[in-house]
Amino acid sequence: MAISRKLKDDLIKYFFMLMAMVSIIALGLIMVYLFLEGLPLFKDVSVIDFIFGSFWYPTSKPAEFGIFPLIVASVAVTVCSSLIAIPLGVMTAVYLAEIATPRARGIFKPLVELLAALPSVVIGFFGMVVVAPFLQDTFDLATGLNLFNASLMLAFMSVPTICSVSEDAIYAVPRDLKEASLALGATHWETIRRVVVPASLSGVSTAVILGMSRAIGETMVVLMVAGGAAMSPTSIFSPIRPMPSSIAAEMAEAPFRSDHYHALFAIGIVLFLFTLVFNIIAQHVAEKHKQVGAATL
């Protein structure tokens, strides 16, 4: 009786373990299948030409598969959106964690969560029908669908990520550190600037990296508002075509298992590796500089 009970318990444990492994298995399968469908391209095109080639003409004959302008576009849109999203997200986090009254916090925190919940296609739609015509008229541009518009829309998609992760980090700053600073006569703001923010810097960095990773992989927004020109941007108002939008826009017309089809999967590999590196760095920073107490400072 006792043995069978133990056996049953062990079996149940292994069942749960198996379920927990589904995530890693899925991640592994994603990698395997991206490579299976992407690598055949490199029979015809060298890796160097693919990554550093500056012409993306997948449907002309002979076709050119150079994704350098796409990579530049993705990096440009990520950097520009971060310039907006980082200050906005971190300041909101400081406000929520340090300054807001419980009542204000009870209002603003759900609002940030709702902002995170807005479907990307809706944000893209808003960028198309409102922001684009506005930019076109205000700055007298050929098109309002461009790098700036995409960056602005993406910024509001990464703000919630940056904000909520930073907020947790700011909360984790030990109370005695803050009290020590206040007791020495520093104002609350001086305490935030010189004690709280430096002490939570690793958490805030994690937040920023996760936010950037979100921005570089975001698809619908750049597909709808970035303009779609596969050229390296020359100004903040250039139409661009970041990697995700190329995949999403062209997959439907690429013939099954043609070079174009394989090339789109190869872009997927590049995109996947970008976000994987971002995430691993973020986890590394979070792990290495984990705030366990005042002693680690």
Next chain:
Amino acid sequence: MRIDEKLIKRRKGAQTVMWNVFRGASLVNAAALGVICIFLFYNGLPAISWEFLTQPPRDSMTAGGILPCIIGTIILSVGSMAVAFPLGVCAAIYLNEYAKAGKLVRIIRLGIANLAGVPSVVFGLFGLAFFVTFFGLGVSIISGILTLTILVLPVIIGTAEEALKSVPNTYREASLGLGATKWQTIKLVVLPAALPGMLTGAILGLSRAAGETAAIMFTASVFYAPKLPTSIFSDVMALPYHIYVLATAGTEIEKTRPLQYGTALVLIALVLGMNLIAIVLRAKLQKKR
């Protein structure tokens, strides 16, 4: 002495200025959300009618309603949750109740965190290569559901684990002390206590799946389906993809504007509604503790 007072005044002044800057940053976020919602309500509301919600599209999608899209989105999101919720809860039970800190757990957590960071279009590519092509499921509801399942899994695991963590250890000890096995303890004591918190995660996952576009555009959704889906191997129309297609690829983009606004309004009402329910539910749970 006067100088000191001046200094204090300046330092206090700096604080007031910064407080307003920080408050301003939060207001910008709230304003962004507000502007988008108000804009869609204002423009979308006139398009909403009984016919819009209960009729299929007509005249090559320039008139009629969005019933097939609503049904498609509900099938895809509920279906993916039906798979992802049990899976995610089991994974969370392992991580929180059974696993001892060690290499395996670290690898599993790393996998979950990285899965959460994979771009949605990459999930779409994977679904296309694995479910649609390798398993030969075609562009179908089942391919879409399975792709979305992997996409929402990290959300479910995360919230389920939070819910399990919030169950006090005394509950477990009391049950074990009475002679119950670990599994009996989990089944009869821990899970019932954690279930409301897990439901919050299920609702969040539901809304995430409902709003997702890039992951279903190669795996499940189509531009136009002449009839409602008949089996899990049919392709479907879905709200997010419908908005995208009407706004970018339709022949008469300007003419279908009201339809686009209406569809967008239905989608955000659905998604934000579910999120509000989750937020209220969570607030209630926290109050109870």
